[in-house]
Amino acid sequence: MQQSTIKIGLSACLAGDKVRFDTGHKKSNFCMDELGKHVEYKKFCPEVAVGLPIPRPTIRQVRVGDTIKVCRPDGTGDVGPKLTEYGKRVATEQTAELSGFVFCAKSPSCGMERIKIYNEAGTGNTSEGVGFFAEQIMAHNPLLPCEENGRLNDMHLRENFVMRVYTYKHWQTLSEQPLTVHRLTQFHAQYKYLLMAHNYEAYRSLGNLLGTFDGEDIQTLADEYILGLMTALKKPASRKNNANTLMHLQGYFKKSLSKIEKQELRDAIDEYRQGLVPLYVPLTLIKHHLKVHPNEYLAKQVYLDPYPNELKLRYGI
Template sequence: MDKLSEIKIGISACLAGDKVRFDTGHKRSNFCMDDFANHVEYVKFCPEVAVGLPIPRPTIRQIKVGDTIKVCRPDGSGDVGPKLNEYGKKVATEQAKHLSGFVFCAKSPSCGMERVKIYNEAGTGNTSEGVGFFAQQIMAHNPLLPCEENGRLNDPHLRENFVMRVYVFKNWQNLILTQIGLHELTQFHAKHKYLVMSHNYESYRALGRFLAQSSDMPIEQVKHEYIAGLMKALSSPASRKNQTNTLTHLQGYFKNNISKIEKQELCGAIDDYRQGVVPLCVPLTLLKHHLTVHPNEYLAQQVYFDPYPNDLRLRFSI
């Protein structure tokens, strides 16, 4: 696994516990700062302070005026929208390329990823279809970067999926630090094969076909299309059905090595997971036990078994 200093995550400063909110408060994320912080290094951003707003400060909101959206005080004054866009673009193009993920503050007019309130000019109503100006620039200029909001990280499936994507993306960033060819790219895919299968079986097949048929393509194009396809395939939490299918595939590697009773135990654990009786870590622990007793070099390199540090306990709840 990557060491602490090797994985850098962008984070809204208020989520790190910094007292930078309009009321001098914060919105510290316990998961980010108590659990995930043991494995990553955070790079903190407060775009509102960065563009010159003081602490404390009047609240700001997104207000639609004609065809334009302002980020300003409720009375319409003090629009900082252009400054937030400019700052967001600067961070997106200069600093975000060194990050492996980003955690934004939900519903913020500067940092919200989605469902940000946009008020009408009279202040009598709003819709929840906005995106924070800073967050929008980060995501637009870095479409592959794993991003999530603090509130959504309370969902165990979304939390696990975000952390998994951070580690996969970091693996990719490490890979392309050196000049690679189709062989290295194919090896990378082989290690992530069952992880992709657990999320999207069609993508698993499509990515394999793409690499097999890409020998005549420029390697930079192959790299670009492959990582785009990989991150898209992993963009949503794996379904119980897809996980069960993957576990069953992995079980097949041991059919000639384990006893009848051990087979029944493993089948039972996978079926209990399928029915929601036990979490994913139960059948996975059994598979890893059999892999230890009956080594298989191909399976041993599969990222699926340990996509992130085990002490995060993310598979205990899914």
């Protein structure tokens, strides 16, 4: 299926735009120099969008009674309501074309989690806040893969985020045409081993969901399916689950490989299971054997190539 360009929302400072309070930026080298070769970014700086200047005084989240303000350290200049309203507007009007979003960590407007909330006196804080802009984007788009720049330094979280972006884009492309149970079942079949690596129970339950459909409301079925899929994929696959999935893939070649080739593949999977080699080592062997011994069903498995190989995301996990 031909997909159009993937578009990802991005905090503008992560693109290198000098929009921070001190006229600086927080350019993400991964986003701009690596992932940026394969996607387009739609940039947002909510603080500038609601009228704050560059440079500007720092702002923070401050708890005042039962409410939280986004204001200067002295308590003045609350822009919380404006940030919330802007977030709602972007979330409802400008995110339909997006397949993911990368936010700037620790920002009172863009942070996804663990944002400091200060008390009124400024003498203490708790790390339980969510950026006002990010909160609206995530609340209105529960399927949208979202991540922070800091967390993307973790190779497992980085790989997981990009995989979810490409999965969601695949779904968005599928949904451009009328959905049928047959098309949903074909889509699900392609994700068998990716789901197995992340959550085997989800693979079975989602398959049962499609298999027991009574023909009443295809859109409700599709909505339930994609929510289950994106939720299951949110947790990075463990080394144990990946190794078990690789063993299933090895089974496709039991009648076509020589004794030496089978042992070589088994050894590669065992070395991966033990943490001696990264995931791309056994996967490269499997893809080599697939070229020599074609299998149509296996060739369609997203697990083998969930995103461009040039990103080298499986070299570090």
